[in-house]
Amino acid sequence: MDSEADDDIPELISAEPDEQSSSDKNPIAKRVPLTIICGFLGAGKSTLLRRILTERHGYRIAVIMNEFGDTADIEAKSITVDGESTTLELANGCLCCSIKDSGAAAIESLMRKQGAFDHILLEATGLADPGPIAGMFWHNEEYIDARSIGSENGIVLDGVVCVVDAVFGLKQMEEDHADKEDEGPGESLRQIAGSDVIILNKVDLVQSSILSATELAIKHVNPVAPVYRTVRAELNLGHILGIQAYSIGQRHLSALKDQHELQHDHDHDHDHDHDHDHEQGYNLSSSVVPHYVTRGISSLQVSLPPLSATQFAAFDAWIRTILWENRLLDSVDALTSTPDSQSKKSPLQGNINVLRCKGLLILTSGEQHVLQGVRNMYEIIPVDESMKSEFPHAGKVVLIGKGLGEDVRHSLLSAVG
């Protein structure tokens, strides 16, 4: 079971306009984007990284991994070994680095020695839950000393990518759940839940019925992450790098689109790379979704009406309570609640665990706000006037995690009702 419920309550991130998040002029553009790659054991993470490290894509990418594994056969221009790290410099300007501690300090030290990069990829081990790693880099720019990495403004979390094995993915999810039934959802489900993009790899080895079943299970756990079907992790790198999944960007927008809108997009904008982006057309309440997924992590999408200022404040109290206290806020509390006043605990305390949330809140005043959350951290950012027309016209919240039943929907709707 996740122990983060015991963690100190994090500070609420300001809902005031964030000068660093809404335009091309802003400093985020100058930060080095960081992508976390996670995935099931043997799913194809090294295959994907080897491609990135050896292909001529024109970017200087640093790949950081715990150990080289079979990526070690990469042809390196030079190899540097020093106590804590081994670095391979590749012909295309990329860098492959194995460091014992892949925390922020180690990344800072690597960047100081090697200079600035266009992108950093951090490989999590096969069993790693990406949530805490993402949390470490999200809104933690100060973690990294910007000047020391040769970049004006440090690092920005770009996205979390999960590689799922098409052959064993479904089985892994099933076994994982069975093994950990007493401890809550296992790593494979957490990896899917905490990712912004899913690569369903090794599709050459399975029948289409298995692929559809695996994709359905993935979508049930995480309906907002696009799924790309690949052979040997061959896909357009634009699908996984530079996606800005943690800011107000195009990807955030598409994640919030309605199912029918996605169907429409698919009809008219087929992916010419022949990646399979099957966001559309899933019946998420389908009874064919395997029981182990339903009993583990699932998702909940709630449509919201335009909110008054009071209802907006009530939403903030509601989301804060579910993320920080793992419980539902009583509707009566919602209009009066402040962070300090929430001492009353419902019997549901501890049964809900939200791993990721996203949303678009539309106010009756015409203002729009985007919700982004990783574990118990969240932010609500106003949408810039110039971007409003690109966003969906209906408010919506998507929660991914454990214990997200219809009671959660009713609680939210009554809190803002």
Ligand SMILES: Nc1nc2c(ncn2[C@@H]2O[C@H](COP(=O)(O)OP(=O)(O)OP(=O)(O)O)[C@@H](O)[C@H]2O)c(=O)[nH]1
């Ligand atoms: N047929 C087929 N084989 C693949 C594909 N992708 C990877 N493989 C093979 O699957 C095996 C595992 O791939 P890796 O890239 O090492 O997987 P990994 O996720 O890095 O593995 P760990 O680091 O051990 O978790 C290797 O032998 C790859 O050559 C694919 O799409 N099709």
